[in-house]
Amino acid sequence: MIQPTFLQKNDTVAIVSTARKISLEDIKPAINLLESWGLTVEIGKTIGLEDHQFAGSDEERANDFQKMLDDPKIKAIWCARGGYGTVKIIDKLDFNNFKKNPKWIIGYSDVTVLHSHLHNLGFQTLHATMPLDILKNTVEAKNTLKASLFGQAFSFKIATSKENKIGIAEGVLVGGNLSMFYSLLGSKTSINTDGKILFIEDLDEYLYHIDRMLMNLKRNGYFNNLKGLIVGGMTSMHDNAIPFGKNAKEIILDIISEKKFPVVFDFPAGHLNDNRALVLGKKVELEVGKKDTSLSF
Numbered sequence: 211m212i213q214p215t216f217l218q219k220n221d222t223v224a225i226v227s228t229a230r231k232i233s234l235e236d237i238k239p240a241i242n243l244l245e246s247w248g249l250t251v252e253i254g255k256t257i258g259l260e261d262h263q264f265a266g267s268d269e270e271r272a273n274d275f276q277k278m279l280d281d282p283k284i285k286a287i288w289c290a291r292g293g294y295g296t297v298k299i300i301d302k303l304d305f306n307n308f309k310k311n312p313k314w315i316i317g318y319s320d321v322t323v324l325h326s327h328l329h330n331l332g333f334q335t336l337h338a339t340m341p342l343d344i345l346k347n348t349v350e351a352k353n354t355l356k357a358s359l360f361g362q363a364f365s366f367k368i369a370t371s372k373e374n375k376i377g378i379a380e381g382v383l384v385g386g387n388l389s390m391f392y393s394l395l396g397s398k399t400s401i402n403t404d405g406k407i408l409f410i411e412d413l414d415e416y417l418y419h420i421d422r423m424l425m426n427l428k429r430n431g432y433f434n435n436l437k438g439l440i441v442g443g444m445t446s447m448h449d450n451a452i453p454f455g456k457n458a459k460e461i462i463l464d465i466i467s468e469k470k471f472p473v474v475f476d477f478p479a480g481h482l483n484d485n486r487a488l489v490l491g492k493k494v495e496l497e498v499g500k501k502d503t504s505l506s507f
Contacts, residue, residue, distance in 0.1 A: 211491035213334045214312040216361030219248035221285040224278040225341055226254030227265035229320045230293030232342060234258050237290055240341030247356055257290060264295050272302035280307045286359060291342040292319030300327055300399060314359060322386030325490050327399045329384055334491035337386060346483050354487035366505040373459045377472030379438030379496045383488060385409025392423040395430055404435045407496055409488060411442035411480025417454040424465045433466050438496045439473045442480030472498040
């Protein structure tokens with residue numbers, strides 16, 4: 211997997227929105243953060259644009275992202291927020307200049323569309339917090355974002371959840387939002403998880419729908435030759451008046467019950483204040499032990 215060039219002081223980071231609308235005021239904390247790291251910020255035209263719930267029309271959002279892709283002085287593109295909308299522009303984008311001059315694409319949630327598409331093109335991307343979240347993020351979430359962008363070594367060591375499946379695995383890390391993976395199945399943006407370590411997370415879903423999405427991933431072979439599974443925040447799950455009967459962890463374990471790969475729950479990434487950065491497309495080592503779990507890049 212091709213790794214974009216790490217940032218240096220005075221490099222320029224673009225902030226755009228590929229999905230929902232967002233104001234300049236909302237991203238000022240992120241601008242201040244980047245500037246405190248010695249970086250220059252370029253604000254995309256989609257910041258402040260409004261087309262119903264979107265940050266401008268599909269064409270405006272695609273054009274703004276394309277401009278930043280093609281501009282050689284832009285060293286990273288930070289998606290301002292998620293929501294919904296990135297899938298509506300992905301087929302309008304031309305990555306030919308990006309392939310010649312790759313740059314870091316940063317975000318999570320709806321930005322999973324870009325992570326998956328670029329993974330299939332052979333490039334590393336950065337699953338990390340976004341400008342909308344900066345004020346509520348933990349220090350660790352911001353520090354791992356900085357370390358990832360500047361090429362500083364970092365790893366994770368967290369307490370082991372009782373539901374974890376013990377084991378050791380090594381492979382290329384892929385992942386993102388479960389709902390987005392489900393929506394991308396059957397398209398050229400759907401990823402191949404063969405021999406890889408998969409990270410998933412989600413927000414505000416009904417438990418029966420978590421089961422339905424995972425069953426679809428299972429039937430599409432996502433777990434057939436997986437080396438390991440990392441489960442981040444399964445945040446604000448819902449149930450029906452007649453309970454589904456299992457929580458999110460139990461649903462996951464049931465669906466992969468016959469698999470032998472290690473599984474870690476409660477990983478600090480996803481729709482959480484402690485949304486730590488993950489370099490997707492990079493080879494990692496996962497060790498799920500009885501007392502703690504480590505992930506090393």
